[in-house]
Amino acid sequence: MQSLDMAATDLREVNATLQAQAAQTNQTEWVIENPRGSHAVAVGLDAPIHVTVKGSTGYYCAGMNAQATVHVQGSVGPGVAENMMSGEVIIDGDASQYAGATGHGGLLNIKGNASSRCGISMKGIDIVVHGNIGHMSAFMAQKGNLVVLGDAGDALGDSLYEARLFVRGSVKSLGADCIEKEMRPEHLEILADLLTRAGADATPEEFRRYGSARKLYNFNIDHIDEY
Amino acid sequence: MCGIVGLFLKNDEMRPQLGAMLTDMLITMTDRGPDSAGIAIYGTGGDGVKITVQSDDPATDFDGLDAALTDALGSIGLRIADTHAILTLPADKRDAAINLLKARGLRIMGVGEAMEIYKETGLPRDVAARFNLRDMGGSHGIGHTRMATESAVTTLGAHPFSTADDQCLVHNGSLSNHNQMRRRLARKGVVTQTENDTEVGAAYISSRIAEGATLGEALEGTLEDLDGFFTFVTGTRNGFGVVRDPIACKPAVMAETGDYVAFASEYRAFADLPGIDTAKVWEPEPATVYFWER
Amino acid sequence: MDKTPQTEPRQSWTFSREVNAEIRRAAATGIYDIRGGGAKRRVPHFDDLLFLGASMSRYPLEGYREKCDTSVTLGTRFAKKPIELKIPITIAGMSFGALSGQAKEALGRGATMAGTSTTTGDGGMTEEERGHSEKLVYQYLPSRYGMNLHDLRRADAIEIVVGQGAKPGGGGMLLGQKITERVAGMRDLPQGIDQRSACRHPDWTGPDDLEIKILELREITGWQVPIYIKVGGARPYYDTALAVKAGADVVVLDGMQGGTAATQDVFIEHVGQPTLACIRPAVQALQDLGMHREVQLVVSGGIRSGADVAKALALGADAVAIGTAALVALGDNDPKWEAEYQALGTTHGAYDDWHEGRDPAGITTQHPELGARLDPVAAGRRLRNYLNVMTLECQTLARACGKSHVLNLEPEDLCALTMEAAAMAKVPLAGTDWYPGKPGF
Numbered sequence: 001m002q003s004l005d006m007a008a009t010d011l012r013e014v015n016a017t018l019q020a021q022a023a024q025t026n027q028t029e030w031v032i033e034n035p036r037g038s039h040a041v042a043v044g045l046d047a048p049i050h051v052t053v054k055g056s057t058g059y060y061c062a063g064m065n066a067q068a069t070v071h072v073q074g075s076v077g078p079g080v081a082e083n084m085m086s087g088e089v090i091i092d093g094d095a096s097q098y099a100g101a102t103g104h105g106g107l108l109n110i111k112g113n114a115s116s117r118c119g120i121s122m123k124g125i126d127i128v129v130h131g132n133i134g135h136m137s138a139f140m141a142q143k144g145n146l147v148v149l150g151d152a153g154d155a156l157g158d159s160l161y162e163a164r165l166f167v168r169g170s171v172k173s174l175g176a177d178c179i180e181k182e183m184r185p186e187h188l189e190i191l192a193d194l195l196t197r198a199g200a201d202a203t204p205e206e207f208r209r210y211g212s213a214r215k216l217y218n219f220n221i222d223h224i225d226e227y
Numbered sequence: 228m229c230g231i232v233g234l235f236l237k238n239d240e241m242r243p244q245l246g247a248m249l250t251d252m253l254i255t256m257t258d259r260g261p262d263s264a265g266i267a268i269y270g271t272g273g274d275g276v277k278i279t280v281q282s283d284d285p286a287t288d289f290d291g292l293d294a295a296l297t298d299a300l301g302s303i304g305l306r307i308a309d310t311h312a313i314l315t316l317p318a319d320k321r322d323a324a325i326n327l328l329k330a331r332g333l334r335i336m337g338v339g340e341a342m343e344i345y346k347e348t349g350l351p352r353d354v355a356a357r358f359n360l361r362d363m364g365g366s367h368g369i370g371h372t373r374m375a376t377e378s379a380v381t382t383l384g385a386h387p388f389s390t391a392d393d394q395c396l397v398h399n400g401s402l403s404n405h406n407q408m409r410r411r412l413a414r415k416g417v418v419t420q421t422e423n424d425t426e427v428g429a430a431y432i433s434s435r436i437a438e439g440a441t442l443g444e445a446l447e448g449t450l451e452d453l454d455g456f457f458t459f460v461t462g463t464r465n466g467f468g469v470v471r472d473p474i475a476c477k478p479a480v481m482a483e484t485g486d487y488v489a490f491a492s493e494y495r496a497f498a499d500l501p502g503i504d505t506a507k508v509w510e511p512e513p514a515t516v517y518f519w520e521r
Numbered sequence: 522m523d524k525t526p527q528t529e530p531r532q533s534w535t536f537s538r539e540v541n542a543e544i545r546r547a548a549a550t551g552i553y554d555i556r557g558g559g560a561k562r563r564v565p566h567f568d569d570l571l572f573l574g575a576s577m578s579r580y581p582l583e584g585y586r587e588k589c590d591t592s593v594t595l596g597t598r599f600a601k602k603p604i605e606l607k608i609p610i611t612i613a614g615m616s617f618g619a620l621s622g623q624a625k626e627a628l629g630r631g632a633t634m635a636g637t638s639t640t641t642g643d644g645g646m647t648e649e650e651r652g653h654s655e656k657l658v659y660q661y662l663p664s665r666y667g668m669n670l671h672d673l674r675r676a677d678a679i680e681i682v683v684g685q686g687a688k689p690g691g692g693g694m695l696l697g698q699k700i701t702e703r704v705a706g707m708r709d710l711p712q713g714i715d716q717r718s719a720c721r722h723p724d725w726t727g728p729d730d731l732e733i734k735i736l737e738l739r740e741i742t743g744w745q746v747p748i749y750i751k752v753g754g755a756r757p758y759y760d761t762a763l764a765v766k767a768g769a770d771v772v773v774l775d776g777m778q779g780g781t782a783a784t785q786d787v788f789i790e791h792v793g794q795p796t797l798a799c800i801r802p803a804v805q806a807l808q809d810l811g812m813h814r815e816v817q818l819v820v821s822g823g824i825r826s827g828a829d830v831a832k833a834l835a836l837g838a839d840a841v842a843i844g845t846a847a848l849v850a851l852g853d854n855d856p857k858w859e860a861e862y863q864a865l866g867t868t869h870g871a872y873d874d875w876h877e878g879r880d881p882a883g884i885t886t887q888h889p890e891l892g893a894r895l896d897p898v899a900a901g902r903r904l905r906n907y908l909n910v911m912t913l914e915c916q917t918l919a920r921a922c923g924k925s926h927v928l929n930l931e932p933e934d935l936c937a938l939t940m941e942a943a944a945m946a947k948v949p950l951a952g953t954d955w956y957p958g959k960p961g962f
Contacts, residue, residue, distance in 0.1 A: 015740045037495030039733045044670060044741030058495050060724075060737040064670045075508060077494055078478060079724040079737075085670050096480065096494075096510060098724040102665040104709070115510045116475060120723040121665060123709040135475070135513055140719060142709045153512075161710055217714040218697050221551030229729060259729040261766070374729050374766055377759050401727065456726065476726035492729075 128198035230256025233490035246363030260372030263385035265346025268368040272341035339393030346385035371397035391433035393464040398425040403455035468518030475513030557875030564795035569942030582920040596747020596770040607636025613844035616642025619782030621892035629653030631904025664718035666708040680749040686779030689753030693718035758802035778823030783876030796822035804837030827914020835930035850907035
């Protein structure tokens, strides 16, 4: 177990140390102490290491993460795990806006609530939120799965592409071109796997699925009210 | 484009620490606004009216000010803090004092029973030190660090903006119809002093309250009448209110414990607050008005 | 019997044939006109400026003998590895998707031979361009199509795109015809659908947030490579000042003549300021912050010749970027395809339906047969030649003004032919020492 104390070590050194682990992965367990809301903590990691962050972080924690597991024992600011490629990011507390924005892969597991625009433009990432999500979540979401155990805010899935949205609680409103869809066996299977991997206490049958109506995929003057 | 902080104490025993707590929060927001900083702090009140004035040449302008005011208005209280001076005087002398101060070329930063306003250009740390903000006590306060967008980096362009007694406003974002609103307010006789969009927001709220709206109604009105991206925090004699535009892209986070309610642009600003680890922390919803009053 | 004299049939200036044709097109289709390229209307431009040259009071340098340096370094403020260019002309961001793979390869080949950089676009980084570009600037766009850690670390610089001259305030657009399997795969989208990419970034809004985004990108790339910020010519003074405050190494400023692969014609023609009008306010912002030549300014939008380059530098730019001109050098709108342009209802020089993917020159297309028409080696050589000519022209003008480095050109080396250009460039109207708005008059 290696420890990096941000009360004594500057951000550059913390990130440089973790980023350098790609070549020498024998040290796989890392702890970051005293993050105190700092931005860009544990970004750009590209090795199968496990980083525990003891406290809350600011913007873009675990940004562009690949391979690594980053576990934040606190809450995170905007853009956690933005553009994540692979690996896993676990948040014990809440996440601010843009959680998992444009993420390509891996699992973002938020134990608390996520704020607005959770999963915006997601491109293949899987996101599981144990609490609620805010407005405009999954805006222009392209690929991947967003699972919400609680409620969703306004305009869920606005201008959605092919991402799958699963919500257990209520949805305040659906965005343009987002509709409820039939839950088929393959969806229950995906959901069951994600719930297990995220350690979520829920069964797939409790969820509803939302997806793109695909009416805005090509311009059609009859849909002008949606623009 | 900026950083905002706000702190409203529920626990009166913490009042002496208000300035210290707000100052730390303000300094943490330096990266979001290195151009200027300001704070509005609400004390106990009850001693009459307080007028905060500012001068770019305090050595000259404040020299003999005490005597001149006493001659004209009778006994007054005067405290000088760097470029600012805070006058305390009976409520019935308010208008006469303001006219006299303006005639001497001083800038009125704010007027109220409880509110004092301190703002200057420069780094938040330096601004706080100049006014000794750390030593100030009070019931609540709001602060701001500014990264100027389209209007000038000047003392008057710094936040908070006060456009009515005991009312002030700080803002993060950019209004897109403020010129139109400024003209609308001017037709009603509400005069703004700067080109700053935030002052228009402040003047809008004051004007609605002057017309009889409650603080809550005035804040609701911003959602209808102001366009663009904004997070407003507004201070009043009794408390403070928060509102975000319906798109709500500009960051905002709040924390509440049994002792206080805190607001900031980023969680970092809360890191040193007592009991933050067990506080309720959340983000204000878009197009939703929040306020806390005692 | 004499005929009664009649008035000539007279076309309305307001309702010209062109205007009426657009009304009929809109009425028939119900959709705004979408096209590629930049503003086609005439706006005050570098042509309205002239160099004074040397005479009795200034001494020129000998061509070919006395050295006139053209090298430029971009990103000296924070980056450990700034971009060193042999010439002050770079290739602007253009996407794979909008352009064929062959065209991207040709841009890389030409730019590399000339000693300059090329730039990715809204579609990620391709092997064609990374492999053939010695210096490659990786665009960081609102869509983040194809954005990934691996490519970010292969980039020589990162350009955060806030806006573009053809459409300040608008997002990207790539219509279904061009979304082939490869393009769709790179963008994680279904084939054949229209793509309207976002106009704002998904995870930050405003310069205070952008400062934190830049911190993140620098932390990911170890503070090695420069971070550029690209803005459209909207409010150049404030945009430049805020880019500097947010922490940029380089500001890229794209005027309204700057091209796009596809957007609404109304956007291209009616939003933004001419390139000429953008430079002085941007330079003023840099000077006011003490950052002129510390944070470099790259100007683009309608740069066509070495004269344009020299004038942009004289007004205070550190380098220029070319897009449309580079495509023309590769072979875009070449008269040799006239029969095919006619078949598409247009003519060479006017072809701008780049979004349809039917480009006879094989440049703005994803069609394999059309794309194969462009030989990347030959096209790359043409671009190299063109870049060299522009550089020689720029040097010629700089030497005539007595400069041993092109960056020593100054506004005082220029005069203006029109009041408009004088006002926008803040250089005196020819024959006077006055320009509109000059203080002290």
